[in-house]
Amino acid sequence: MNAIPADRLLWEESLPGGNHWSGRLRRGTALRLTDLQGGANVSALFYNAGQPLERYSMPDTLKSQHTGFLTAGHVCQSDMGRVLCSITADSLGWHDSWCGVSDAAMVLARYGEKRYQQHRNAMHRNGRDNLLIELAKWGLGARDLVPGVNFFSKVVPDADGALSHVGGHSVAGSFVDLRFEMDTLVVLSSAPHPLDARADYAPADVQLAAWRADPVGADDACRTQCPQNGRAFTNTERYCGAAA
Template identity: 90%
Template sequence: MNPIPANKLLWEEHLPGGNHWSGRLRRGTALRLTDLQGGANVSALFFNAEQPLERYNMPDTLKSQHTAFLTAGYVCQSDMGRVLCSITADSLGWHDTWCGVSDAAMVLAQYGEKRYQQHRNAMHRNGRDNLLIELAKWGLRARDLVPSVNFFSKVVPDAEGALTHLPGHSVKGSYVDLRFEMDTLVVLSSAPHPLDANPVYAPADVQLSAYRADAVAADDACRTQCAQNGRAFTNTERYVASTGVAA
């Protein structure tokens, strides 16, 4: 892992396993997610911070980049053909885009019931409720719950297309860096992946580290990954210029 220079670091926060977080990340800022224990899963949603009706679009992101997963060199595109964030560094090479999040019924069936009244912060949480709690803080609701990116998780298909979660994909210290190309509302859940077959509820802790990113060069790997990415960056830059958001 390349360390973040001290003069670029803005803040750090610890996200316990099974919990949730949200915040605004400004254009020109990067966020590093680090798996602190191994086996983490971070379900992420991205919205235009100024106009949250514009948000991460999984189908457009995948088809425009001719991929089924995300890793360094790829971007998360909005439904307006703009770049919300770019993946500038990644120690794993594969992050799930298909499977969405767990819900209360799934967690109850797999892990049993542990309510806050009896277990406090050791309660069993699920991805859907985690994301809804954070969305509500920004005036958003269930209709805004779109397909997420599941960072640190990998799923593999069998010959018939059935998907299986790959255990051990993310080890302690695995990380991914996201560079934000527009002011973005980021919503995260660290609850287990919906296909995680572990019978024990043991979501891993994650470190969030925000830092000032370098300017996007003309030959930036994310910008030049494919022609559609180049157009998406141009669309983003024109939007930023038209809205007066600082570059």
């Protein structure tokens, strides 16, 4: 993991396991997610901060880059053919892009009930409600929930197409770096992955750190990963008023 230059660091914050976070990341800013304990899952949604009707598109992201998972060199595309963010570094090589998030019924059936009234911050939270809480802070709601990314999680199909969660994929210190190519609303949940087979509700804490990124060059690995990425970067630069 490359150290974040101290003179570029903007802020650091801890996202406790099972909790939620949202914020606006400006164009030219990078965000590092670090699994602090191993076994983390961070479900992420991305929206154009200025016009949130434009948001992350899982189908466009995967088909344009001919992949079923995300890793370094890939970008997260919007439904307008622009790049919301790029994955510039990644210690794991695989992040789930298929499975969505847990809901209250899933968490209750798998882990039992722990309500805030009795357990306070040790309550059982689920991914869907976490994301809805954060979306509401920005005037968004259930109709704005779209398929997102589950960072730190790996899911694989068997010969019949059934999906299974790969336990032990992320260890303490695993990280992924995102560079934002347009002003982006980022919404995160650190609740367990919906296919995580562990019997105990023990979501891992995650460290967030933001810094000023280097400019994107013509030979940038995310830009040149495939022709579709190059076109998406050009669309983004035109939208943002930068030189193409």
